[in-house]
Amino acid sequence: MGDLMGLINLEHEQDFLEELTYFRCGAAAPFAGRYRLVDFTLSNMVNSGVSEVAIFTNSKYRSLMDHLGTGADWELARRHGGLFILPPDWNDPTDVSRGDLKHFHNNRDYFHRSKASHVVISGSQFISNAHYKKAFKLHLEREADVTCITTEVDTLEPEHMSQLRIEHDNDGWVTGFTNDHENKHVFTNAYIIKKEVLLKLLDECIAYHKDHFFLGGVKENLDSLAVQYINSEGCSIFINSIKSFYKHNMNLLQPDNYRSLFFKNEFIRTKISNEPPAKYRESSKVTTSMLANGCVIDGEVSGSILFRGVKVHKGTKVKNSIVMQRCIIEEGVHLENVILDKDVRITAGQTFIGSKDKPFVVAKRQTI
Amino acid sequence: MGDLMGLINLEHEQDFLEELTYFRCGAAAPFAGRYRLVDFTLSNMVNSGVSEVAIFTNSKYRSLMDHLGTGADWELARRHGGLFILPPDWNDPTDVSRGDLKHFHNNRDYFHRSKASHVVISGSQFISNAHYKKAFKLHLEREADVTCITTEVDTLEPEHMSQLRIEHDNDGWVTGFTNDHENKHVFTNAYIIKKEVLLKLLDECIAYHKDHFFLGGVKENLDSLAVQYINSEGCSIFINSIKSFYKHNMNLLQPDNYRSLFFKNEFIRTKISNEPPAKYRESSKVTTSMLANGCVIDGEVSGSILFRGVKVHKGTKVKNSIVMQRCIIEEGVHLENVILDKDVRITAGQTFIGSKDKPFVVAKRQTI
Amino acid sequence: MKKECVAMLLAGGEGKRLGLLTKTLAKPAVHFGGKYRIIDFTLSNCSNSSVHTVGVLTQYSPMLLNKHIGIGKPWDLDRQEDGVSILSPYTAKKGGSWYKGTADAIYQNIHYIDQYDPEYILVISGDHIYQMDYAKLIEHHKEKQSDATISVIEVPWKEASRFGILNTLDNLEIYEFDEKPETPKNNLASMGIYVFNWKALRQYLMEDANLTDSDHDFGKDIIPAMLNDGLRMYAYQFEGYWKDVGTIQSYWEAHMDLLEEDLSLSLNSKEWRTYSHDTNYPPQFIGEYAIIENSLINSGCWINGKVTNSILFERIDVGANSSINESIIHPEVRINSNCLIKKAIIMEGVEIPEGTIIDGEKYDEPLVINSENIVDFQKEGVER
């Protein structure tokens, strides 16, 4: 797979998680007890043998940079290849490119310097634990220009509504991208593309003032391109709103879903931490929950996800909630259907209750 | 020296090298055959035992990031501590800070999370090869709030004119910062400051809408602060214009200056490369020059500085010039008092001649 | 390049009294504390004390230990110019042999130390559980202008005769070293942690190497010789948790200590981190009917039974209706349903069949279970 390079394009994924994306981009939002959304796409790339990955970031990328660091925890801190976080920093007054084309254009170097002749491109909103190897094999066998990763859903949920759907013939060639609300064949925004095709479309897109590489480059040229599809295997989750974020966190508390996301394939890689094992004290009562290391539990926790280093004091009940890194929940608190961002402290004796459709969200670093 | 953390503040150093800073910040400008300006300050910090360094960058920081990478080549790719390149990325609508205070304010975390209780702060325009150890020792002995690194120059040159000068009493306490054009005691913009003093001045500066930490915080409060000075030892070079840039490159071709910058103390660290030794072919004629590895020389080179991977073809003369990475100078060319930025190709048979005061500068990646 | 201080970490011990735990593993590599190996405590001490030049002397079953230490990344000891170096006994053309004693181990590696031209040598071992700032010890050594400084800890008087006891003046100057004295004059026990002026030590090592009747041991030979010659030697009193986990019983006790809240040993301290490798296992999953009390549990565990007063390493399954009490479960263990495990240490990778009862309370010391002796417990049936 040395022939495949990676690109995570975050240009068109901005601020989709309300309070959670006030100070960070969506890709950096914490998920599933110890991860950030970007970990899934990045791990799938690395676990498929991709050894160079660029990330087009737009704004609020600081916490993303902090999380990814040198890339060492994803085996990407390499002298040749590796991880390239590319914030917007361009100074050419003659540059007329727009939207994500501005990223593609100003980072042509990244594509030119690599020996790879195909690029796997994805956003961060599709969560799975799957190799791109199979898709790449198909892509090469069919000699496709583009191979789209898709998923067929049983029931259409609100989070699928904004995704493109695909139509195709019996040989797996894509014949159309639509927004047909009845179509259950959903595009994941991940695709493999020939590098030379990418560079050609890039020039065209800029010449015609397009502002979206996939829509303006691939979708509009579908007639003249050979576009395959392949269904992603296993767990397929879209997260593009607080509601879908909450729902899919909670779904992981069903053993089958937990197993399918985490134990069906290679492990999802994330930033290495130095937290000690979670500590359950005498008075702790924990059921149907996921806990990360470094937690210290004195109270009751049920149906919840606790990130690293969360402290739950005595006499406190945490139910159906998501509690992010280093939150401290003091004594006698009652939380239900709540999302606490990092470093929140809930002072003693308080009660906060949201609903499943509208969880109560507390932005980071607050004491309430 | 675990007690000293580093900060390289580039906010007030923008675009001072004309063509050379069209696409990069000044700190990333190549210097002396294999370095970037920032290498000198960064190496002095690392060689003084500083193990965490933050860099406040403003714009055009991409090539700086490429150069510094993970910081491994400066022994700063550490799990705890290390190198933090901090581009402007802040999203707090209530933030009223201005100028470099915006950097200080939005990166308070950097100061808080470190155990160090003093900070050494510098820009990138002062070039030397000297420890901060002596200055830090004095700083601690005198229990100073701030210790300024200064240099006493024999002759005032144009590049000194924009620098602050210091006045002091017999005990080494600074009594004034001036712009007195006759004063030869020049401030290098490098200083050590107590972290608690820094944080206090930071709050004051923001409250009073200052836009320059040193001028608004330290200089204006000189009466209430204990400010020492210490003269930097050895080579002391200021680079803040194309003219001083050219002059100081050329000065290094005097053996004493070369020795004093490179062999008087520890080595200046820079990005590790994989270039083979320089190759001198049969017809090469090279005198009074500095050459980096990877050069291949067929022609005549005198009084010049050649960066990595420069090719000088047969029948070509390069005189009193600075030729940066990977330039190709074809056959029968004559260059004199010229600066070629990276990746320039001079096609066969051409002549370019500038003057010492006004060298002919070619911006990067051009074929002429 | 010159370094002020080089640490030599002795990690070659066989740890025979740990029985099955050290059958194929050096003692410093034995799992500890739900996530760590014993040596992690010493390596973390080095890292937290800014002692960045560390030679680790391995010999007994070094494979896993060498792999664990690797390039020293978790402890920030992967450095270009110094960092951690693994020093195994060198095999010359005509064969090699193990180090003859602690002093011989250092003697054989003089060339390693000399390249850093240090002022001081810190000699430590990878066998103990403790959190200590070596910088303070070295500072003490400098202040006292000592030739050799030995770290000591106060032990209960009645136990003092089990230790090497240092008899000191009020200013902590050492005038006598009593190895396991019958009637101790003091209760300051040596922790086997030394700081030496390298020049002085080097001389003693060279001389000791030529002595045929020497055990080439710090405690038995070098320290007594130095005392005899009247070198300046001081004790440094350490206050805090320190435990030699030399036996199955003390290994188990140290784990139970870890569950005590009021001991000064803390894995949760932000000021004094204990570093080790981390894996990419997902967060632990606690099932609907799980009961967990007073326990430490690591990533990747899947708990459906009852866990009390126990320490679970990573990736452990506890089946429904199983109960674990006062036990230590090493990584990748699968405990099926309806099991009862009490006061036992289950070794890495063991699968405990449904209905197994393992009750260490019936024995003198905690039971150690591996994939061989587990068969002895399979047929005891279910009685709860």
Add this chain to the structure above:
Amino acid sequence: MKKECVAMLLAGGEGKRLGLLTKTLAKPAVHFGGKYRIIDFTLSNCSNSSVHTVGVLTQYSPMLLNKHIGIGKPWDLDRQEDGVSILSPYTAKKGGSWYKGTADAIYQNIHYIDQYDPEYILVISGDHIYQMDYAKLIEHHKEKQSDATISVIEVPWKEASRFGILNTLDNLEIYEFDEKPETPKNNLASMGIYVFNWKALRQYLMEDANLTDSDHDFGKDIIPAMLNDGLRMYAYQFEGYWKDVGTIQSYWEAHMDLLEEDLSLSLNSKEWRTYSHDTNYPPQFIGEYAIIENSLINSGCWINGKVTNSILFERIDVGANSSINESIIHPEVRINSNCLIKKAIIMEGVEIPEGTIIDGEKYDEPLVINSENIVDFQKEGVER
């Protein structure tokens, strides 16, 4: 974790015929090419061929070699899950010994290989100068569905009797192996580079280990045994520069080759980089009266004399009026003024006093100068 291919790099050779150059240094660690050590070529081949799992077998004077390889950073072989591992002969409690032969070296490290459960084993040595894409070799091995593939190079017919010659069918299938044949039937010489199916090789190694009369050598024992049993064995023909720098003369010749423009060996290729450690020496300084022709010069050099047809490693001073011709100067050498050096190899750290004349043309092979034998040349006076 599983890896398709594991490389075993034999780097234990004493290189006796290199005389002074290998007196305290393993042959693979000898300086080469103005910046490199011999083993860098093989390690760079691994890196450029995407062979990321490399066991390096060291034994003779391994200290410097181990330090040079370190964690494998220059070759991008510092990896969490595989990367480069140094495998020295293991010292067990009762002593250890050197590997008995090339096959024994692999046999002793079966456990290392087994942990990656590979399909293929690539056996290479760190003694040769060449640039080769092992991926193509492995591809060839797969295409031919071979059990063992040996890389060969065409040698001049008249020299063929100095090599191990492989006799093959037209399709490159090997039917005979002739060690240094008096009348060679072929001019395809083995380069000592093998790919094996691991399962097959493992079996042969186990059996060979039990044979008391075996030399435990690939060329002498394993390959003949495989041929004898009728395994599928193919040759892979390498085209390019390949040189065994086994003697002073060939070491010197290989350097002169490096100065030839039209050889396919290129240090300047962007497609096939040769990696090594880089230092922070400043750019080389060429003085006012310097004359340099057809030479390679590294960082930190300071040239005031004349350098022709020579290769200078880093940090070398050449004084005024000194002349260096057809010579190889290792790092940190100081050549004072008025010296004449011709056809010589000056070893690391030597200082050549003013007016010294060293003329290798008078001898059978190039002179090797170290800090001991330099005194023999000091008094010969200046005659230019």
